[in-house]
């Protein structure tokens with residue numbers, strides 16, 4: 001590729017930018033640098049001290065959502081989300097006032113606003129190009145690493161780490177974390193908090209009679225039913241273990257927790273299992289234990305769980321399909 005071809009690829013429209021840039025391109029090192037960034041698999045762009053794009057490689061152009069030609073001559077700050085733009089404009093202005101300090105910034109996570117107004121999350125590093133490369137012109141190189149896939153994988157891993165695989169409810173880890181947080185909020189705001197422990201009755205018998213695969217499907221149906229009975233977005237349904245579930249009810253007295261438990265009981269009692277090939281009259285039930293913290297009755301979240309567990313034990317002992325409240 002000839003030198004002229006390279007220049008026209010970099011910028012075919014803005015003649016003043018071409019002129020300015022030709023000075024740098026005269027330098028063989030700069031020319032090799034441009035060749036190199038055009039094949040690098042990260043987004044790379046070069047801007048002048050005013051933040052105007054002078055060179056941009058195909059990957060960075062894709063991140064900005066426009067063609068290389070269209071991007072040259074534009075201020076790169078315009079492709080930053082509002083929350084980052086001011087920060088980088090300030091960094092460049094600050095550098096102009098204290099030119100002795102080299103401008104090296106990042107890597108830092110930024111949100112790019114692409115030409116079609118969609119967003120892209122990226123890690124961005126900005127560094128001064130050495131003068132030996134730029135023949136005295138002040139140029140900065142920005143390196144962009146796309147975080148979209150990394151972020152998606154990270155949030156999927158986070159979801160998996162806090163979700164019970166079989167039922168899709170919060171898992172035990174999530175339950176304990178949420179209970180600790182809700183507990184602290186309730187203490188700070190002097191509000192009650194209730195916990196319901198729910199255990200499927202005679203579930204071993206269900207498995208023995210209908211098989212473990214149907215047992216799993218039964219647990220899934222029960223989980224969906226419990227979730228549908230939650231009274232507010234800050235309450236949480238979790239799988240506590242095996243055939244046992246838990247519900248956290250922030251800002252709930254024992255009376256309102258009992259009303260939620262009754263609804264859960266009624267809804268579980270009417271679940272129909274005929275689609276699993278079970279008799280249409282077949283029904284399951286659950287036993288529930290409730291404990292409510294209000295005014296320092298229990299000293300820790302663990303003590304609240306123990307109280308709900310004792311109440312659940314009583315509900316089982318009283319004959320199952322019962323609700324027992326710890327007093």
Ligand SMILES: Nc1nc2c(ncn2[C@@H]2O[C@H](COP(=O)(O)OP(=O)(O)OP(=O)(O)O)[C@@H](O)[C@H]2O)c(=O)[nH]1
Pocket residue numbers: 166199200201202203204205207211212213214215216219241242243316320
């Ligand atoms: N299918 C299936 N069964 C499970 C799962 N987790 C636990 N179980 C079964 O749940 C049953 C629990 O039995 P038990 O603890 O004896 O309780 P129960 O039969 O429900 O009797 P009560 O609680 O006293 O009413 C056991 O047979 C476990 O194998 C699961 O993920 N899938």
